[in-house]
Amino acid sequence: MLKSAPAYSFDLPGSGNGKHIIILGGGLAGMASAYELTKLGYKCTILEARDRAGGRCWSVRNGSTNQETGRPAITAKFDDGLYFNAGPSRIPHHHELTLHYCKELGVPIQVYNNVNEGAYYFAEGKGPLSNKKIRAREVHNDVRGYMAELLSKSIDNGALDAALTKEDTQKVLEYLAAEGGLDIDKLYKASARRGYAESPGAGNLPGKIGEAHKLADFIQSGLLDPDFYNVAEYTYELQMTMFQAVGGMDMIAKALQKQVSASLKLGAEVTNITNLSEGVRVTYKDAVGEHQLQGDICICTIPLPVLSNINNNFSGEVSRAIDYITYNQTGKIGLQFKRRFWEEDDHIYGGITHTNNDLTQIFYPSYDYLGKKGILIGYYNFNEKAQRTGELSYADREKLALEKGRLIHPQYDAEFERSFSVSWHKTRYNMGGWAVYSGETRKNQYPALLKPDGNVYFAGEHLTYLNAWMAGAFESARSVVSSIHGRVTGQQLVYPTTK
């Protein structure tokens, strides 16, 4: 059984007595730190380079702007009420701290429908199933059927005689028949689970079960390749139940911002971080000019690829960690359509279509079901694919999304209205999606950032084992607040402080 994660309550004993904490970065980690520290009696100043708070917890709506390096700033032109989550779009049910903050801050949540058997797999230009839209239920149930059939056959051939008792073997055979939907000869011949060629209905309409795809066809079209077949759905972080904030994930950021607004300076870009023998001095520039700010302690949540270019007097060990820990490349495009054709025509409500091309994934919105218009995430890709896509101009990214997307949804041609794309590794003040550790960097660089460098503490998803997740930001915030408060009040506070 799962051991209880940190309990929700975070009532540390003792007071910060007005000590001044300068927090660099107004994302979730920075704002959550300020929120908790303020409760404990600290004075906080959050310096946020952008004109908005929230960092990667950002939903793109009409009027949202972004700045990628070496390009003009762009502004989203979407219809009112429509949005897409450019950053985090999913909350796993076991990320209790994220759900806790939703509850504490009054942010309503709704199910994010990550698993949808009605969405498609699409293998562009590969094998016998090339360029066919195949429902996830067809892939999953056909493959499950074939594998159950293969294992049943092996067992009948005596291949497992040593592994299981005779009685247990019989039970496994019964299980396989049910699991795979096998016939009485232990053969997989398709079942209603994979869907119907003709739907069942009233009167004389019993329905007609679709014909199974061949196992060899799946294999040759690459649908069983580990990077295509969606085992991601099995992972702990992507299993249902998943949630999203109603109205856009940045409702969480906005709710936090409301709590810490007195401490928050927007448009304040940090240019220098200097540890002093007593306290810390931070230089930042805003629309007016350059400023210096002195505090007792600093929490730096700035993403490492950005921090790497900010002047500082950190130790060599810390500087090396900042330079060596890598971030991934990732991007999304939001495509606004006149009509929710994926629901009306394709009967896809939420979930993900998987492709082998540069789109990688199409996300269908988990809100406004049966509504009029909607925004699809036309691609959500990573690494080399995100690298290639990110190099394109905004217009060419849109072109790519439309050209590849219309292979799956020809309705794109008639229904498309507008796009907005974000390449996180090219986005100013981010320069990466999230921290990606190798065994080596986790071992040799990560520990340097877990302890303070003088009076500077580090926090963010990159200082956790919950990389990419909002929960990482929240857990890290609580962890660093525990450390600072322990130091200031002379207590031994071990994070997580309550179980």
Add this chain to the structure above:
Amino acid sequence: MLKSAPAYSFDLPGSGNGKHIIILGGGLAGMASAYELTKLGYKCTILEARDRAGGRCWSVRNGSTNQETGRPAITAKFDDGLYFNAGPSRIPHHHELTLHYCKELGVPIQVYNNVNEGAYYFAEGKGPLSNKKIRAREVHNDVRGYMAELLSKSIDNGALDAALTKEDTQKVLEYLAAEGGLDIDKLYKASARRGYAESPGAGNLPGKIGEAHKLADFIQSGLLDPDFYNVAEYTYELQMTMFQAVGGMDMIAKALQKQVSASLKLGAEVTNITNLSEGVRVTYKDAVGEHQLQGDICICTIPLPVLSNINNNFSGEVSRAIDYITYNQTGKIGLQFKRRFWEEDDHIYGGITHTNNDLTQIFYPSYDYLGKKGILIGYYNFNEKAQRTGELSYADREKLALEKGRLIHPQYDAEFERSFSVSWHKTRYNMGGWAVYSGETRKNQYPALLKPDGNVYFAGEHLTYLNAWMAGAFESARSVVSSIHGRVTGQQLVYPTTK
């Protein structure tokens, strides 16, 4: 690819010219028939025995009443805003007609979270895993892992040499490694997919993966038994995406009722149905006394076990069909709790816990996540288990639900407030859950009810291949409206009329 089901539009040519259609039963089939017939220019009268419309499409709230045979009527005492769906609680995403009516009638929908890897399997008193709460993710990923390992072993032993090419075999092995989460020796040793014994967090908390249960333990505790291991999740009807109406499934019935209120007589119990040479005569009794009503055509949607006891002059073939077609036994209990402990303590948000005892299933609500109070469906059982439970007094059903339920959720003791149970096969005006056909009754009895007996037509989920589903009621309504309108206007109308 799925062929298009009946398109939403239902604009039949020609007019009913005020012909009078008497509709027996104000459930979804009866009301949808009246709704469509009224649009076509018919005069409709719906006779509904109960003081409410909707039939089985019924959400139990504060003040809801029910009458089981041989017992006093009972009234639900739940807090305002809380409900449970005593009847249908799920809409498959491919039941387009149900979703269509939600859209046309303005009923908002939300995801019904049928798949939740965080819910439990619970084998009471059986084998090594007896009385342990096992997360669905543990069962699913452990079993998937072991099966992938077994098949990989068999392949290595050459058991499948004939079945696949060497290249395809290699691909299958790679797939199995990914699918099962196997190690490099092709062994399943548990993976993060099954959850953590200690959750990953910030700083020095990498998390600790839980230990896999043994395959033999699963087998001996009956967890692989086809009637326990949840292959139901794979079925076409229970695959995600699933929906529910916001605020209770009977919002659909209420929206229909609003449309047909002028035609609807509540509290009107049919006692006699007589085919005349011209038209039909229906006798019913209400609070005032007995009445006769004459019409041109009758649509009878009364459930067969009830219809079987109503006087009529149907043909022998029709009477036999009414008597021979069986309905299932099924029941649910709603349990109101002071606190959503399943969310707060167990981190279960929606979905289903499966048991091998008489509870069969516990349904967690898919609404009001993170709210204060909530209603669990404490059991939802069928057949013998529903038979046994149905025999119990209301108090003893509650006792059973609490005694068995607290084995899984000991919080029941402190948090329980009130219950309300429904045994559908004992409920007046239903006397069964839904029609369950054998091959024999489908072949020999079903066809008799698909054609009119004189001027009486039959409709309802029982006259479809969508038994138990609201979609059956809607498809049947459209089918019978097509038949009647074709006859009245002298047209050949073949249901489904549009593709």
